Amino acid sequence: MGAQIRVYRNKISSTESMKKIFKAMEMIATSRINKARQRIHSASPYANALTRLLSLVVSQTSGDHPFLRSADDVRRSAVVVFSSDRGLAGSYSANVLKKVEGLLEMMHNDGREVKVYLIGRKAKQYFDFRGREYEGYWEGETDNASSDRAHEVADVLLEQFTTDYEDGGIDEIHLVYTRFHSMVTQEAKVLRLLPLEVVDANALDDRISREYPELETNSQEFGFEPDPEEFLDKALEQYIRARIYSCVCQAAASELASRQRAMKAAGDNADDQIRKFTRLMNNARQAEVTTELTEIVSASEAL
Numbered sequence: 001m002g003a004q005i006r007v008y009r010n011k012i013s014s015t016e017s018m019k020k021i022f023k024a025m026e027m028i029a030t031s032r033i034n035k036a037r038q039r040i041h042s043a044s045p046y047a048n049a050l051t052r053l054l055s056l057v058v059s060q061t062s063g064d065h066p067f068l069r070s071a072d073d074v075r076r077s078a079v080v081v082f083s084s085d086r087g088l089a090g091s092y093s094a095n096v097l098k099k100v101e102g103l104l105e106m107m108h109n110d111g112r113e114v115k116v117y118l119i120g121r122k123a124k125q126y127f128d129f130r131g132r133e134y135e136g137y138w139e140g141e142t143d144n145a146s147s148d149r150a151h152e153v154a155d156v157l158l159e160q161f162t163t164d165y166e167d168g169g170i171d172e173i174h175l176v177y178t179r180f181h182s183m184v185t186q187e188a189k190v191l192r193l194l195p196l197e198v199v200d201a202n203a204l205d206d207r208i209s210r211e212y213p214e215l216e217t218n219s220q221e222f223g224f225e226p227d228p229e230e231f232l233d234k235a236l237e238q239y240i241r242a243r244i245y246s247c248v249c250q251a252a253a254s255e256l257a258s259r260q261r262a263m264k265a266a267g268d269n270a271d272d273q274i275r276k277f278t279r280l281m282n283n284a285r286q287a288e289v290t291t292e293l294t295e296i297v298s299a300s301e302a303l
Contacts, residue, residue, distance in 0.1 A: 005288070008281035012274055019270035025088060026263035029256045032143070033183070036253035039145050040180060040246075047246035051196070054239055058196055061228055074171040074195075076113040078135075078160060079103060080153065080244075082177035082251040083120035085142045090262035092178060092255055093122040095188040100176050103190055115160070115170060117153070119251075143259070145252040150245035158240050161194060171195075173240075177247040178254035184261070186254040193243055 081100050083093040100123075107114050116134040118124050120142045127134050136156055138149060163169030173193040178186050 004284045005281055008277045008284065012277045012281070015270050015273050015277065019267055019274070022263045022267040022270060026260055026267060029143075029260035029263065033253065033256045033260060036143075036145065036249065036256050037180070039249040040253055043145075043242070043246045043249045047242040050239055050242050054235055055196055057232075057235070061232075074112060075165055076115065076170045077107055077172040077174060078115045078117060078157060078170045079107075079174045079176060080117045080157070081119060081123045082175070082247060083118070083123035083126075083142070084255050085121045085139055087122070088262060088266075089255055089259040090265075092186070092258035093120070093126075096176055096178060097123065097126050099188045099190055103174060103176060112172075117156070119149075119153070143252050143255045145245070145249040147245055150248045151241055154237075154241040154244045157193075157244075158237060161240075162236075175244070175247050177251045178258075180250050180253040180257065183257050186257055191243070191247065193240065196239075 079100065081096060083096050087093075104114060104116075116127070116132075117136040117138075118127060118134050119138045121139050124134075124137055124139070138153065141149070157170075157173055160168075160170045161173060165171060172195065175191040175193055177189060177191065179189045180186055
């Protein structure tokens with residue numbers, strides 16, 4: 001009976017140690033989430049307003065610039081996956097990878113070639129375990145939005161998008177990330193970054209798109225100085241960088257919120273386990289005391 005009590009004591013001790021880890025990670029995520037949300041509020045308005053502006057410009061401009069490429073002429077697509085470096089974040093990475101699987105299946109059924117770019121160790125582990133190829137990989141600080149990381153990814157995609165198909169270039173870019181709605185709601189989404197269409201800007205579902213009327217195509221054309229090609233070259237770079245940085249901010253905040261929620265649930269479960277093992281240990285101790293008293297009384301009566 002004494003051995004059973006020692007087992008319960010060891011379980012209580014180990015669970016209390018794990019609980020301390022869970023609570024510490026919950027506190028770290030909670031302390032960092034406000035800064036991550038501020039980055040979203042700072043990055044999203046500019047990125048979404050730029051998207052609406054360029055959607056209108058593209059709809060009223062003619063030429064052979066990559067920005068004006070038709071979505072019906074896609075032969076090779078790029079998919080950028082935003083996952084986490086660490087676990088203990090609930091179903092955060094799993095939901096993103098589920099979206100990726102559906103997107104890749106659709107593209108393969110359409111006969112498109114696909115180039116995959118991974119952000120975060122969880123996505124890399126997923127693809128490595130299944131023996132799948134990917135073109136690029138970034139890791140480190142997935143829960144800390146960095147403009148440097150966003151610009152690095154944007155530069156790679158920009159180079160690929162402006163390269164001819166025959167030379168290995170891409171015709172389409174998709175971002176698979178987690179959109180932050182609130183501390184309790186995060187949604188894995190697929191964003192088509194390029195080619196850009198009016199419908200993409202109208203479907204942003206944010207403050208920018210609600211405050212301004214829906215965009216429509218018409219025959220009016222803008223006047224450009226010095227020329228449309230130079231304007232779109234500059235705008236393309238700014239657009240890709242702004243949209244990717246916005247997604248990086250959304251993903252970082254979503255990861256922190258998921259981890260905070262997961263660690264709180266784990267800490268609560270640890271409390272339940274500690275109460276359960278304490279009750280079982282007390283029952284075992286009571287049974288041991290009762291057995292000893294019974295033995296003493298039996299011995300006395302025997303004498």
